[in-house]
Amino acid sequence: MKRDRLIPVEKSKKVIYLDPRGRGVDQKHYGAMALYVLAVLCALYCVGIGLFVGFGSYFFLIWGAIAAFCAAWGWILTHKSVQERIPRWIRMTFRGLVAAGMLLLLILEGMIFGQFGAKAEAGADYVIILGAQWKTTGPSYVLQKRLDKAIEYLNANPETKVIVSGGQGYNEPVSEAEGMKGYLADAGIDPERILAEDASTNTTQNLIYSGELLNKSEDSVVVVTNNFHMFRALAIAKKQGYLHVEGLSSGTFPLTVPNNLLREAFGIVKDFMANNL
Template sequence: MLWIWIVAGAGLAAAAFIPPGLKQRWKIRNRLMKTAVSAGAILFCLYFFLVELGVLICLPSQGKENLDYIIVLGAAVYGTEPSPVLQKRLETAAAYLKRNQDTVVIVSGGQGPGEDISEAGCMETFLLEEGICKSRIIREEKSETTVENIRFSGSHIQEQEASVGIVSSNFHIFRAVVTARSNGLKHACGIAAPFGGLLLPHYAVREFLTFTFDLISGNLI
């Protein structure tokens, strides 16, 4: 998602080189319009702050013990091997499943470009190697987005009052849980897999943009 920063940088650079005459022509003289623009900017900043606060608060989410289900959200697979991001999610899921022997896991993710198998298939193999019984694993391998992960996985959950944990990278938990609760999993909670380093702020900003897109698209109603 490097394009986010390229577009932002290009916009700032373009603004710096606007000819003075053009700037004057664009200058807002109407006081009411100035007030509206200022109010809009304040509301946008407040919205950005609230979303990022939600992302920040959810970073250390550990969920609850003895959940009925956990859903592991897919991430990239390199050939047949999990990417580092997916590896962390799977390690987190395996640790939870070993502590909670009655919890059923839904591994969710289709097959994308450069992937020799589906993300769900890769996750199932990993969990089996970790000693998780096959009868506890449900594969959902049609989804391509977080919204589809949640909706398609939710179709495997018949109990309306089921407790569900969403396993994903820490920066992704806020949007994933809001999506789950908006799509009928009203007792959903987050189980955060660790992710850190210099790229964390980048992914936090990306979550704001994707959350906004999902909100506008009606996926978070």
């Protein structure tokens, strides 16, 4: 009888029983599932680049690291006892850093996409082709795209000279400049129009040493590189005193676009910290 007075029979169906696991558990499980899916995708992408594109650069391994990070985070989210051992301030700091990092990445990628389809006006004094890996079989895919785009411009502008820029890496049979010069000559570009800079090892040096072959304050210059690399290349060129510079973007292998975009974001941060931008 006492129980009837406390909870009337007609209202007993409205009694709500709370899940003893606590609030927010379902949301955390959904977050963990998303992280596990992301981990699998990143791991597959890492393997895909390694198998189908090759090892021109080992940066693609970062996707394996991201996969491990996501899997570990997802595992923590599904183990409440593990979470409780982590001080709250550490958890909050971690979330803040992840959020700040994602925001910075979005800003950088927006800057990169801003120059993705750069086009140059006709009649430039010089074209500078930035170097990339030269293999025993010829130019790498990204370098071939740069060369072919430059050839289009040079054929349409017969008075324009071209500077091929790039030294010889430890895994290259010849300097990038030498390989590019031969490629252009084979494509019908007059060797007298081709100037070679074969001492540089990175983008900043490409533009510093190439600048010694022309007048940076007076000559009009078109920088040819891949779309994902264009923002950083132009920013460095302007920092080095090129007053009349434009970009001419070439494409790249579709599978590597995410990898290239992420790598460029790191490149921008590195060059900013080195005062190259």
